Amino acid sequence: MIKAAITAVGGYVPDYILTNEELSTMVDTNDEWITSRTGIKERRILKEEGKALSDMCVEAVNQILKKKNISAEEIDMIIVGTITGDYAFPSTANVICDKIGAKNAWGYDLSAACSGFLYGLSTGAQFIETGKYKKVIVIGGDKMSSIIDYTRRETCIIFGDGAGAVLLEPTMEDVGIKDFLLKSDGAGRNYLYTPAGGSLLPTSHETVDARQHFVHQDGQMVYKFAVKGMADVSAEILERNKLTGDDITWLVPHQANKRIIDATAQRVGIPEQKVMMNIERYGNTTGGTIPLLLWDYESKLKKGDNLIISAFGGGFTWGSIYLKWAY
C-alpha cells in the first residue's frame, strides 16, 4: 500500500525579534509574567512593508527544492494551513505557485487556525496515498502580527510570525503517515476568533474603531479546552495504535503555552527530553508551530522514529497525527 512520507522540511522566521522586554514598553506586562505563564521569551515579527505570508512560505518551499534538488515545476500541489493569507481571496497557495514558478501545481488554503498544518498534512497525504500525485507540499504559517492588537496584553504577548513546509512523497516502506485523528467543535468559535472582516460583520469604520479586525481570545476558556483536548486526542491516537509513551521518540505539540504542552506530555507519559519545544524563541505562530518544530529538530530525527503531532486551536479545531519519520 502506498504511504505518504515527509521527505524534506523547510522553514522561515523573520529577522526582527520582539522580546518580552520590548513588549513591556508597549503594554502593562513583564518578562516574569510572560515567562511563567506561557514559556515565551521572544517572537519574530515580519516588519518589512509589502511582505506577506506568501513571502515566508516561498522561503520555506525554496529550501525544500534546493535540499531535494528538484524544480518547482515538479510540484503537483500546494496546501497552506493559515488564517492570515495574503488576501481574503485568492488563496495564498495560488500566490506561492506563481512566485516560485510551480506552473504545474494547483492548491488551496485551509482554515483551521492552530490545527491548520495537521488538517493540511492529513489532506495532502490522501492525494499521495491514492497514487494521484508524487509531490505535494504542505505549508503551515501565519503572519499573526497582521491581526494582533498590540494594545491588548492578553493576546499580543503570545503570537509571532513564521512559516514551515514539508514535502510529501509516496513510499512503499513502513514509514510515513500512519494515522490521523482530527476533531472540530464550532460551538467554541467565539472564544478565539476575529469578529469582523467576514460576511457576518464586514469591515466598516465602526468595526475598525471597535478593534474588531483583531484577534479576540477568552484565554482561560481556550486554556481549559486546550489542555483537555490536546491530551485526550494524543492519548486516543496512542491507544488505538497500541502504543505507549515508551514507543514514542518525539511528541511534536502545537506551541501555544508551555503549560498546555507539559500537561499533554505528562498525560501520555512522554518525558520532557522527548518533547519538541521552541515556544521560547518563536511564541505561537499558529499554523507555523509544527512545521517549524520539524525544521528546528530535523538534524535530530532518524528514520523509523515514531512521532506524535498534536494541536489545539481556534474553532475549536484539534487533532493528532501518528507518523514514522522517513529519513
Ligand code: UT7
Ligand atoms: O494557539 C491557540 C490556542 N490558544 C491557547 O491555547 C491559549 C490558551 N490560554 C492561555 O495560554 C492563557 O490563558 C493565557 C496565557 C492567554 C493567559 O494566562 P492565564 O494564566 O490564563 O491568565 P488570566 O487570563 O487568568 O489572567 C490572570 C491575570 C489577570 O489579572 P487579575 O484579573 O488576576 O488581576 C490578567 O489581567 O493576569 C493578567 N494578565 C497579565 N498580566 C501581565 C493577562 N495578561 C497579562 C500580561 N501581563 N500579558
